[in-house]
Amino acid sequence: MRLAVTGRVGQVVQSLLERAPADIEIVTIARPAVDLQDPVAVAEAIGAAQPDAVISAAAYTAVDFAEKEAELAYRINEAGAGAVATAAADLGIPVVHLSTDYVFDGSLSRPYREDDAPAPLSVYGASKLAGEKAVAAANPDHAILRTAWVYSPFGKNFVRTMLMLADSRAEVSVVCDQRGAPTCALDIADCVVAVARNLLARPSDGALRGIFHMSCTGDTSWAGFAEAIFAHSAAAGGPSARVKPIPTSEYPTPARRPANSRLDTSRLAERHGIRLPNWTDPLPLCIDRILAAQRASH
Template identity: 45%
Template structure:
């Protein structure tokens, strides 16, 4: 039958950058169900069990997260409830139902002190509440359901939601000069590219491979370099190009410490799943083009 679905995926956090992209980009053969916050209470283990048991899911994808890095420092309980306890309940429910779980995590599980690119086997050492709660979520998923894929990503940007690229475009239209941190390094990553990777993992096989993986766009940049790339692309469309002064992290204090190095190696996911990320520059150009076209 032409209308028959080859996979049925439950997505939590469907209103976020990655969850929303999964909903938009899923092929017609894949049914994606992404209940809103008013439909699914992530803090209710009973509600999570009920929705997991409600259908014959191919996989459950947990994109829901407390992502307020600075706010988490003074909102510890809420951060741990969403980032650790909810994934624990979801992982247990999926194990009992015999369903694989894909859980999104973050570069913030590392302290950023290591040179080079972090591999999945490098020791975690979060330096803030957000990172600690996300690492707690990883442990919960890892121990509650052996059939798991924990997918760490970093520096997520897109044409939707709140992110660095959108902020830069807004500020660049308001100010002739900006100051941007130049001593934090990472891999700017498109939410749509993460979504495509998640869909590939979710529909590949019910038998794995399972474990912890990294997915980011290829290459590396500082926040300052990312800002310059955003404005260079915007200038192609006739937008103003502000000057961007490079500053140190110490010049821009925040309640939560940031890892100085958030670069993640994607060798493992390329080897196990054949997923090879495109350069971050191409991803960012697509996002800038989309945002400017939308405004025009």
């Protein structure tokens, strides 16, 4: 199976490149060769790759900058995603599109289901919601996977940031009134591959199409996440710091974040047979890899 994947340096794409089984070839479609803002170039590149399915992973993800760069965020997250889905539709193949918990306002007291009404708080969230709609309109053969609190051994993410801060600080203030399930991009990659296989194996099964929530099970706060990171890092001989839990009001950001990022993943389990692990399970291995890479570079 050949998968055309938009993006190259993002956490999920790097994870796909690492985790893809031997029978899967990954073809990346990314800048500078291909710009998501150029639908003609996107279509040509995807067509040239001759894929069996397309993974729409590239996105504008600078949540706070998006408040000032709304036009750019929408060009990439809405129009770009739509162009990718259109290119897949023109080839008669499925598209798996990655989205986010930021399409919700986080006001519910329970995990969000796929049929809950979106109400994004930020430009980023609104642009990703617009992208979902563009993908669905362009290609009925789609699976939209919403995830949350993504981390990995690659790129910029909360785990790497906490370990970096612990190198120079004895105490780190971390928000304690937002809850979600930290989800490793390596597990997301495995899920994306499994969903693509299902779509190809059962092309007429409508239950496999649509929107699905995809995150690890369990939940914690950002402060709880930081405490878990430091506990394992300390046990592994890495940097650690005390966590000072603070409310969101003490850590203002240009973009508002949902207080509740918990996602109900039962639809993904029931229809695709996919269950991600508890959020605590993949974390130690990721931390070990980051620490090993840091030691190797010193």
